[in-house]
Amino acid sequence: MPTREELDVVLLSLKVAAWGVAASLPIAVATAFVLARKRFPGKMLFDAAVHLPLVLPPVVVGFALLVLFGRHGPLGRLLAPLGIVFAFRWTGAALAAAVMGFPLMVRAIRLAIDAVDARLELAARTLGASRMRVFFTVTLPLAWPGLVTGALLAFARSLGEFGATITFVSNIPGETRTLPLAIYTFTQSPGEDAQALRLSILSVCLSLAALAASEWLARRPPTARRDA
């Protein structure tokens, strides 16, 4: 059985990954929709920017976040009066996880939206539905499996996030020390290999559970959206 400390690490990791995915999902859906359905100048550039975290070294992304969202960074200073602080907080770990998982999420959702016949959307509009209603009653339900896949990919990526997190918010026990950071810490101290192994096994179990959950979700679109 996992110890109290191990459980805390797992719960922190789940919290960071869940918030990272939940906060970035609406933005990812909007981005995927724009990339799949709209034509505009500079689309290639926009597409490349979205994919940047996928190809950059995670440490670079973490450093960029530190520069932008650190206590003295331009965005960090802007958000601090509103009570939104990322530096050396678990929220910063969630932000790092969200940024790193974003391209994977957008890719999966974009493919799913691409596969939805755009003429179905036009048919819905001739039946009196606004763009917004068409999106929520036709496009989104039909792209649902892609949404689930994208969210899960990003969630799994977030659980494993290391480089950007440790660069941006450091390795603070109970605040930013997620599973990978905890495992890394144990491997750095002599004689703690058994601890590292226990956490690694926990990590594998977590990933398998997430995979199973996504399989189940992808098969069952939300009934509320079926619109009886």
Added chain:
Amino acid sequence: MLEVDIALRRDDFRLEARFAADAPIVALFGRSGAGKSTIVEAIAGLVRPQSGRIAVGGRVLFDSARGIDLAPEARRVGCVFQDALLFPHMSVRANLAYGEKLIAPAERFVDRGRVIELLGLGALLERRPATLSGGEKQRVALGRTLLASPRLLLLDEPLAALDAARKAEILGYIELLRDEFRLPTVYVSHAIEEVTRLADHLVLVSDGRTIAEGDVAQLLSRPDLQPPTERFEAGAVIEARVARHDERYGLTTLAFEGGELVVANLDALPGEPVRARIRSRDVALALDRPRAASFQNVLEASVESVGGEFGAIVDVQLRVGATPLVARITRESAERLGLAPGVKVHALVKAIAIDRRSVGYA
């Protein structure tokens, strides 16, 4: 009243369409790629013309000069496409309800129960579109569009993806809906039988332009308009009424201005107006009334004109009383009979040459 006057340019395709019609069913007729579907998309608001005006019943949907361009959802123009485009993630019932619930109850003039009954959808309500046949899908699509209470119905080649038996079935349903709901309708097709059977007003579309419009019977008999219809077989349309049935031989006699026409058994009551299309290649000509011949129809006609001075084939424009008719014969025959304007001839038409599919209720 439907008024369309638009110009549209897209890549290397140019469309200039202008027509106005007050008929219950207006047909846009022309070859594939002529621009018929683009006209329909412009009326529905799915493509935006560069300039022009579109109005339905005095309500302006698009007017570039006044900066009016209603969104598709605000136009109240219902569309049925070649592929039914049912929502695959919803049951038939939810598909039917989709547009209906977006219309305020006070503005609904189509009753759900009546549509389900007329189109025979009762047994399909809980099914998913993927489990429906082509004809069933098209019936659901018609019902879904009607239940949105549209002010104009656009049918864009609704039969093109169906086999012959299903075509006849859906055509029957469209006639039923026309008689029940009396919705102004634009019917797009490249099949002449469908057009002659359904439409009252015809707009010919060729190479992105509307080249002629008018009454179906008159337009299809005009010799100068044969080229765009050629591939679908030139012919004349006769407006007639059912005179009587011959039960013993299964024949129906139609009366029209200038004579009578015998066709194979027609399922219509005496007195009902019908339209029959006679292909020009099915009309033979004789100077004397033939004796002991199998032709059921021997019509006294006079030659109006003989077209096409070159080539082996000529089209002879005839008039039977007030009704135009066209005979397509060889130039050799035309010269041997000495056909010229004013010559009296007998037009010979086999009863079975009058395609049952081309006879429809006017």
